Amino acid sequence: MAEATFRIWRGDPDGGDFRDYRTEVSEGMVVLDAVHQIQAESAHDLAVRWNCKAGKCGSCSAEVNGHPKLMCMTRLSDLDLAEPVTIEPMKAFPVVRDLVTDVSWNYRVKERIKPFKPRPPDAEDGTWRMAQEDVDRVQEFRKCIECYLCQDVCHVLREHHLHERFAGPRFFVYNAALEMHPLDVEDRRADLKDDDGIGFCNITKCCTKVCPESITITDNAIIPLKERVVDEFYDPIRKLLRVFRRK
Amino acid sequence: MASYRTHRHDVLVIGAGGAGLRAAIEASAAGASVAVVCKSLLGKAHTVMAEGGVAAALANVDERDGWRVHFADTMRGGAYLNNPRMAQIHAQEAPQRVRELEAWGALFDRTADGRILQRNFGGHKYPRLAHVGDRTGLEMIRTLQDHGIHRGIEFYMEHTVTRLLLDDGRVAGAFGYDRERGRFRVFKAGAVVLATGGIGRAYKITSNSWEYTGDGHALAYHAGAELIDMEFVQFHPTGMVWPPSVRGILVTEGVRGEGGVLKNSEGRRFMFDDVPDLYKDQTADDPEEGWRYTQGDRDARRPPELLTRDHVARCIVREIKEGRGSPHGGVYLDIAWIREKLPDHAEHIKKKLPSMYHQFKELADIDITAEAMEVGPTTHYAMGGVKVDADSQMSTVPGLFAAGECAAGLHGANRLGGNSLSDLLVFGKRAGEHAAAFAREHGAGAIDDGQVEAAAAAALAPFERGAGGEGPYAIQHALQEMMQDLVGIVRNAAEMSRALDGIAELRRRAREVGVGGNREYNPGWHTALDLDNLLTVSEAVARAGLEREESRGAHFREDHPQKDPAFGQVNVAIRRGADGEMVVRREPLPPMAPELQQIIEEMK
Ligand code: SF4
Numbered sequence: 001m002a003e004a005t006f007r008i009w010r011g012d013p014d015g016g017d018f019r020d021y022r023t024e025v026s027e028g029m030v031v032l033d034a035v036h037q038i039q040a041e042s043a044h045d046l047a048v049r050w051n052c053k054a055g056k057c058g059s060c061s062a063e064v065n066g067h068p069k070l071m072c073m074t075r076l077s078d079l080d081l082a083e084p085v086t087i088e089p090m091k092a093f094p095v096v097r098d099l100v101t102d103v104s105w106n107y108r109v110k111e112r113i114k115p116f117k118p119r120p121p122d123a124e125d126g127t128w129r130m131a132q133e134d135v136d137r138v139q140e141f142r143k144c145i146e147c148y149l150c151q152d153v154c155h156v157l158r159e160h161h162l163h164e165r166f167a168g169p170r171f172f173v174y175n176a177a178l179e180m181h182p183l184d185v186e187d188r189r190a191d192l193k194d195d196d197g198i199g200f201c202n203i204t205k206c207c208t209k210v211c212p213e214s215i216t217i218t219d220n221a222i223i224p225l226k227e228r229v230v231d232e233f234y235d236p237i238r239k240l241l242r243v244f245r246r247k
Numbered sequence: 248m249a250s251y252r253t254h255r256h257d258v259l260v261i262g263a264g265g266a267g268l269r270a271a272i273e274a275s276a277a278g279a280s281v282a283v284v285c286k287s288l289l290g291k292a293h294t295v296m297a298e299g300g301v302a303a304a305l306a307n308v309d310e311r312d313g314w315r316v317h318f319a320d321t322m323r324g325g326a327y328l329n330n331p332r333m334a335q336i337h338a339q340e341a342p343q344r345v346r347e348l349e350a351w352g353a354l355f356d357r358t359a360d361g362r363i364l365q366r367n368f369g370g371h372k373y374p375r376l377a378h379v380g381d382r383t384g385l386e387m388i389r390t391l392q393d394h395g396i397h398r399g400i401e402f403y404m405e406h407t408v409t410r411l412l413l414d415d416g417r418v419a420g421a422f423g424y425d426r427e428r429g430r431f432r433v434f435k436a437g438a439v440v441l442a443t444g445g446i447g448r449a450y451k452i453t454s455n456s457w458e459y460t461g462d463g464h465a466l467a468y469h470a471g472a473e474l475i476d477m478e479f480v481q482f483h484p485t486g487m488v489w490p491p492s493v494r495g496i497l498v499t500e501g502v503r504g505e506g507g508v509l510k511n512s513e514g515r516r517f518m519f520d521d522v523p524d525l526y527k528d529q530t531a532d533d534p535e536e537g538w539r540y541t542q543g544d545r546d547a548r549r550p551p552e553l554l555t556r557d558h559v560a561r562c563i564v565r566e567i568k569e570g571r572g573s574p575h576g577g578v579y580l581d582i583a584w585i586r587e588k589l590p591d592h593a594e595h596i597k598k599k600l601p602s603m604y605h606q607f608k609e610l611a612d613i614d615i616t617a618e619a620m621e622v623g624p625t626t627h628y629a630m631g632g633v634k635v636d637a638d639s640q641m642s643t644v645p646g647l648f649a650a651g652e653c654a655a656g657l658h659g660a661n662r663l664g665g666n667s668l669s670d671l672l673v674f675g676k677r678a679g680e681h682a683a684a685f686a687r688e689h690g691a692g693a694i695d696d697g698q699v700e701a702a703a704a705a706a707l708a709p710f711e712r713g714a715g716g717e718g719p720y721a722i723q724h725a726l727q728e729m730m731q732d733l734v735g736i737v738r739n740a741a742e743m744s745r746a747l748d749g750i751a752e753l754r755r756r757a758r759e760v761g762v763g764g765n766r767e768y769n770p771g772w773h774t775a776l777d778l779d780n781l782l783t784v785s786e787a788v789a790r791a792g793l794e795r796e797e798s799r800g801a802h803f804r805e806d807h808p809q810k811d812p813a814f815g816q817v818n819v820a821i822r823r824g825a826d827g828e829m830v831v832r833r834e835p836l837p838p839m840a841p842e843l844q845q846i847i848e849e850m851k
Pocket residue numbers: 153154155156168169200201202203204205206207208218222
């Protein structure tokens with residue numbers, strides 16, 4: 001069987017470097033298998049996050065040959081094994097160790113977004129009626145596995161580090177799921193504009209390209225949200241109404 | 248003296264899957280201060296893997312359904328070893344728990360009149376599983392997570408608990424470490440809820456994630472709690488078999504629920520060849536009737552592919568053993584054939600089974616709308632676990648509760664698909680409620696420094712031996728191979744005895760395990776510390792399996808291939824003896840209320 005070289009970033013917040021590991025590859029292997037094999041053979045303390053190994057939990061995000069990927073869904077047969085395969089942690093978040101990054105910022109962002117608030121139940125027994133067509137649109141957003149690959153690739157976070165002013169594509173998807181939920185009656189438009197900084201997004205669509213769940217982040221979530229924000233805040237009549245409402 | 252930080256809470260929940268989150272939400276609603284400790288990040292727990300749906304007799308699709316039918320189905324599926332009171336509570340409360348999820352933002356698939364849609368599943372008489380395509384578990388965990396983060400619950404992500412701390416027989420807290428830095432933590436709590444899931448990583452071929460090392464089972468056992476039904480390990484009939492690296496990953500029963508059929512290498516639908524008597528009346532006579540059933544014809548009976556999981560798994564093993572398997576040692580699961588029935592079959596499959604389509608496309612290069620899948624059994628679920636009171640979920644140790652997969656009783660000898668997600672909700676809620684009440688009533692226990700020191704010393708021992716000692720992975724792999732070979736789907740006394748000798752030997756090796764590196768995010772160290780739990784649950788499975796000299800539900804003994812009525816009256820219970828040895832005994836089943844007995848008779 002063939003061997004291949006994996007150039008894996010090893011280090012901690014103080015710094016680190018790439019190290020080469022050779023291991024055997026067999027049919028159907030994914031990058032995460034190679035990492036596990038190396039961990040069992042020669043680098044027992046190589047840190048990596050994973051859970052499901054089936055693209056469902058969003059734990060194993062990393063950059064493979066420079067591309068944000070789920071390691072468990074990246075097949076070695078799709079990579080050029082004549083060259084070393086580089087594996088490094090996501091760049092938009094601080095490193096913990098090796099391939100593991102500190103993604104706690106994402107949890108803090110989610111916590112400040114106003115939670116789901118349903119309208120009163122439609123039926124006597126406390127249940128609601130919703131049509132499948134109305135649910136479909138939101139179900140797309142709810143496929144999100146919180147892998148944060150979209151956050152990793154977005155230049156507003158990755159290059160400009162605007163973590164304090166910009167929620168990132170994952171949380172526009174989350175906002176969209178709430179705002180377009182057929183039962184939700186909360187209004188998050190002011191927060192989207194101010195706290196979540198949706199205006200920083202200049203629709204490069206990089207996030208949509210990397211989403212392993214194929215969520216059309218930009219077209220289906222961000223653009224409609226931007227439109228809602230514009231309607232609310234830049235429409236002159238609404239502006240006037242708001243002035244009155246405040247009184 | 249070990250250095251550690253102490254955290255104080257009324258209720259400590261260990262595990263952040265469906266059961267843990269639901270328990271935490273309830274305990275917090277009852278006014279308790281609540282901490283959740285979990286090995287992974289929040290929202291990544293194994294519940295995300297659940298595909299098919301959550302069983303609840305909402306009767307949205309078929310008004311003939313109701314809690315009595317659900318109860319009877321659960322008992323029949325469990326070969327009547329279930330705790331009947333638990334099965335009753337579960338069937339009665341599941342609908343309310345599902346509706347509550349909707350109130351918290353979950354979006355289930357809908358019926359034409361806008362209510363929650365329900366699908367057919369193995370062992371359930373009527374369409375009963377509320378679902379979201381084939382990613383119901385993700386929907387559930389995300390709903391609980393997004394609701395829970397606004398409830399003042401403290402989350403300790405990527406923390407592992409290695410011991411429960413006791414105060415004069417009652418639980419007083421837990422000892423653990425944070426995985427990122429390796430710092431020790433003492434959680435002082437009035438009550439502890441175990442919600443750690445299963446034991447699948449004791450086997451080589453499993454659908455379970457690395458987290459499933461039997462932590463809750465072992466923590467409870469070492470704290471003196473009793474475990475029951477450990478011999479019953481569910482092997483899901485359909486896991487992926489190819490390529491090797493994905494072997495074991497689950498292929499949802501939903502594929503069969505949507506009309507998928509099992510075939511051997513001769514193209515024969517072998518499931519028609521062997522239908523157990525208990526299910527004859529409920530099973531389709533021919534493929535046509537089976538197809539009509541999957542398409543919602545209420546007068547049709549279910550195809551034999553939807554018989555209980557233990558039975559389907561054994562039929563598959565038989566086909567493979569007798570040389571009628573597929574090239575990579577499985578059988579065929581074919582959903583593409585429905586092109587004969589539905590003109591837009593490809594779209595239909597992608598819509599109904601999106602993540603299965605995706606999973607095979609990405610991992611095996613197979614288009615399930617055009618070709619058959621290769622599947623084989625995979626270790627999936629532990630019916631056995633901590634013995635709990637049916638109403639409160641408290642174990643035999645005061646203040647220690649358990650819910651979800653690590654608790655036992657609801658499923659008896661075999662779990663029906665869809666009954667685990669409802670189990671998590673129903674009993675997670677109850678555990679949280681009763682844990683909060685216990686903490687309120689009894690206050691906090693005292694933390695004993697001696698216990699903390701001992702736990703810290705045990706946790707550091709692998710470093711003392713350093714990289715010179717044997718690494719943990721080799722021992723883990725040896726155990727997994729052995730359990731797969733000797734305590735798997737088909738068992739006998741000689742092999743299980745050999746497994747027990749093997750486990751004793753691996754235990755000796757585990758005591759000498761050494762790891763290098765430091766305490767920061769060190770998977771070698773984490774694996775070394777999980778070994779004891781894996782060995783404990785493996786031994787429990789083998790001992791309970793030896794004790795039950797009959798075949799029932801998921802436990803199949805080729806040396807005792809029949810049911811034995813005497814064993815139909817008992818659960819096998821396991822606890823830690825005075826000298827640390829594992830003690831096995833038979834315990835009479837809990838009594839069944841006459842009204843429940845009557846339901847079973849009526850629905851036979
Ligand atoms: S489309 Fe917007 S959110 Fe997405 S990557 Fe580009 S700037 Fe970021």
